[in-house]
Amino acid sequence: xxxxxxxxxxxxxxxxxxxxxxxxxxxxxxxxxxxxxxxxxxxxxxxxxxxxxxxxxxxxxxxxxxxxxxxxxxxxxxxxxxxxxxxxxxxxxxxxxxxxxxxxxxxxxxxxxxxxxxxxxxxxxxxxxxxxxxxxxxxxxxxxxxxxxxxxxxxxxxxxxxxxxxxxxxxxxxxxxxxxxxxxxxxxxxxxxxxxxxxxxxxxxxxxxxxxxxxxxxxxxxxxxxxxxxxxxxxxxxxxxx
Numbered sequence: 001x002x003x004x005x006x007x008x009x010x011x012x013x014x015x016x017x018x019x020x021x022x023x024x025x026x027x028x029x030x031x032x033x034x035x036x037x038x039x040x041x042x043x044x045x046x047x048x049x050x051x052x053x054x055x056x057x058x059x060x061x062x063x064x065x066x067x068x069x070x071x072x073x074x075x076x077x078x079x080x081x082x083x084x085x086x087x088x089x090x091x092x093x094x095x096x097x098x099x100x101x102x103x104x105x106x107x108x109x110x111x112x113x114x115x116x117x118x119x120x121x122x123x124x125x126x127x128x129x130x131x132x133x134x135x136x137x138x139x140x141x142x143x144x145x146x147x148x149x150x151x152x153x154x155x156x157x158x159x160x161x162x163x164x165x166x167x168x169x170x171x172x173x174x175x176x177x178x179x180x181x182x183x184x185x186x187x188x189x190x191x192x193x194x195x196x197x198x199x200x201x202x203x204x205x206x207x208x209x210x211x212x213x214x215x216x217x218x219x220x221x222x223x224x225x226x227x228x229x230x231x232x233x234x235x236x237x238x239x240x241x242x
Contacts, residue, residue, distance in 0.1 A: 042127035045224030046120065046134045046166070047185070047216050048159045051202065055216035056120055058127050059224045064190070067217045068123055070116045072157065078108050079157075113158060117165035124175055132170050133227045134163055135182035180226040190221040 018027055047055045053072030058065045124130040137159055167177050188195050189206035196207065204211070204218040 041129035042124075042131070043224040043227045044124045044127070044130050044132045045220040045222070045226075046132060047219040047223055048135060048137070048162075049216055049219075050157065052216050053157060053159075054116065054120065054162065055214075055220045056123055057217055057220040057224065058124070058130070059221065060127065062225075062228075064217070064221045064224075067214075067220060068120075069216070070120070072112065072116065075109050075112050075158070078105060078112075109158060110161075113162050113165050117162060117169050120166055121169045121173055121175065124170065125173060131176040131178055131227065132166065133178050133180060133223050134166070135185065135223060136179050137163070178227055180223060182223070185222040185226070186215065186219040188218075188222050190218050190225065 016027060018025055042058050042060060044056060044058045049055070051071075052069045053075070054070040055067060056070070057067035120132075124132055170177055184195050186199055186204075187197070189204065189209060189211055190213070191211045192206060192209040194206055194208035196204075199215055202215055204213045204215040206212075
């Protein structure tokens with residue numbers, strides 16, 4: 001550790017994570033080393049959302065491959081379960097029990113996030129010179145501005161924590177991470193580039209080229225293409241929305 005952070009080393013300390021296992025505490029240090037002579041060939045776009053926690057797709061020769069969906073259903077179940085338990089306990093003023101439950105809930109959620117982030121990085125590794133492209137989360141709240149219930153669901157989904165886990169796992173494997181501004185990634189047709197005013201339902205239906213596509217996959221493709229400076233590059237391998 002000292003050698004890695006010495007003055008002549010290119011590594012820098014990025015993150016320290018404390019994890020308790022079997023009654024003992026472990027510290028995980030994440031170091032970052034600059035990429036040298038790394039020319040990414042395969043952008044991997046990751047879209048974050050309510051229905052699918054993460055939707056991942058790779059572009060090979062600018063054509064989308066089969067994407068992967070990570071629903072995060074167990075995280076939703078755990079958050080919903082503990083939300084109701086905490087509410088009842090708070091009404092009974094059992095704040096001591098509420099505090100203990102938070103630690104248990106956090107442990108379960110973090111485990112699920114580790115599993116998902118590991119699978120995403122393994123997916124990226126199978127492609128030549130991958131670079132993972134993710135959205136900056138500054139605008140994602142706009143998709144959940146539809147009432148108290150949906151806002152609570154937004155706060156219960158740990159988007160940022162999942163991104164950080166993907167980031168440090170990817171860096172350990174030598175995979176570069178890029179963040180882009182999520183402007184119109186969900187509203188743009190990845191085939192012709194037409195931008196709609198609004199997307200409803202689980203399918204993206206382009207009024208211009210009549211493409212029908214899974215809305216989350218469509219957004220993931222646009223996120224990957226943003227690395228190359230544009231969207232809607234004329235891909236012909238369309239996949240009907242499911």
